Amino acid sequence: MITQELNRLGFNHEDIRFARKCCLLRLSRGVYVAKHVCAVETHRPLWAGIEDSTFEAYPEYGDMRDEVTKLDAAVMARCEQQFQRRQSGSGDGTEPSDGETASSSSGTEVISHISAAIIHGLPLASPVTHQVEVVRPGINRRFANLHVRGTPIPKHHQGTIRGMRVTTLERTLVDVARAYSLEVSVAMIDDALHRHLTTPEKILTVLGQAVEKRNTKKVRRALELADGRRESPAESIAAVRFYEHGIHGMSPQVSFVIDEAGTQIRVDFCHRQARLIVEIDGLGKLYLGSGVPREELERERRREQWLRDRGWQVIRISWKELFSEAKFEEIKLAIMRSETAAAASAR
Template sequence: MQFNDMYKIMTTQQIIRLGFTHADIRRARSCCVRRLSRGVYSVRHVCTVEGHRRLWASIIEGTHSEFTEHGDLRDQIEELDAAVMARCEVRFQKQSQEARQEETNTANGSDTATRTSPASPPAEVFSHISAALIHGLPIAYPVTHQVEVVRPGVNRRFKSIHVRGVTIPKHHRQRVRGTEVTTLERTLIDVARTYNPDISVSMLDDALHRGLTTREKILATLAQCLETRNTKKVHLALELADARRESPAESIAAVRFFQHGFVGFVPQVEFDAPSLRRKIRVDFCHKAARLIVEIDGLGKLYLGSGVPRDELERERRREQWLRDQGWGVIRVTWKELFTEAKFEEIRRALVSAR
């Protein structure tokens, strides 16, 4: 998921400037617009009402995306992403208004313009899962419906926002779309402190795989943190992270291997298959046990018939080639990542190999 301008987010004032009335907005909410928070809306899809064209024209042009209904837990992550974007838009509009007011005061010779020192803590910093969405990191599965921010000295949970009262130093935050967010390294650390390893390892794997950061940078940032809570969890997540993994499902599987005490599984191992006239790559390979574990991610689980028939046949031939070479193959679906039965099957295969 990529945060920047994925969906079209608009405030009431922006919609009104397009020529709509409050009554028009109410009618649009039953059609192609959805209210995200007070005074902030998202354009959900292209509709048949020509009068709404100014709302969804950018979707037709490819600048913004429609909201895709997956019918599964991915929809909850999309909703949180939109909520974070909405809060960013509110912050951006507020700061733009303050900047215009300051320019007006300066032009009029007023000395009432307030200036914030760059070194002073900002009023609000996006953090944790919300910051991860802004950085484009994967959320393996929904763990919160609340926008997460930091405000020094405030610890409160509201219906749609979780405020933490820690202080984020200047070098651990950056500006995105007119608002403050924790840096990538600090975000990875905060998530690892707070959430389960399968959530944090998925993000670490992705960031390392794409070359967005390094272990050294993350450890250097961790050493600068005043907070010491759950530091062992951060080190564990870093130990489990592997840049070779290519999906959150693979990252969750690796965490499950650790939790079940399995060792020896190597990710993304490649085989030369002359009879198939190509190389094939498997998710996990245990050479000593001659065992392959393939992970069917969330998309495969829910898309089902959306997978082309020739792709299914190609997968069948690939798996048969591995079995012909003497490899055992165990497939793990997304749902089975969160149950015990499939991992007991893997355990039995490892024991039999010994």
């Protein structure tokens, strides 16, 4: 919600300042979100929607997901803020944010990059920015919570979602791959391919049409590494780490038939020659399925034991370990040992 909406609900400047100490979170200048239901009755208009389940309470995880959630809320608030300006005109009292004037963004702004990815429902592997990102022709400026880029965006690279102009899915993927790390861009491309939202050919076509040519090789590298078989950002990050460490031959989402009834188990990555399985434990993975971590752990243990009994080595990588060297050196060593053993037996 924006300051204008709070004013219409009867909250003045002092009321808003008090609510920020309680149940109201400030995302940027003039942009807020209700965090939870509180005990102050006068704050009911802020969180009534949470109480009657019209919308959910602002989630807090205690990890990096909090930053992603905050950016998501800021992007949605930006869309609402711009919608209000277009509906009532720049002179309606809507509070401009981050030092801009109300007229500076009217009619020209296109949501782009990470912010557009959020609107398209793409996953953000890590909180790489706290700023809402937009494009306005000929303007390059950074405010506290807003990043304005001046790169021209062709009309056919724009669409409308929730009343806001947004870069198309393919253009968004190209822009993110050009501006951010492989772990961020590959996770988004993998997700879009996995859900059959686009194809590599369509992304390459948009890349060729873009005026900007900076980091084109980086975009192509992200496309080369992308694979729609992967099912989570954690798996995508692992694939990027394999590339960075020179590890080849890791096939994603390989299935094994475990009984005569045809029951199957699937593993995240499999290196058949080395008889090596790599499983990635992303954030919250053990809370999927049954919803009970202990049951999920037991199921994972039984799967691993089945594989080990048949001569497979299983290496698990936690979310934290994705960003360190040790596990990937262990994987490289396992593959090297298998290659050495294969060479010796061939003599």
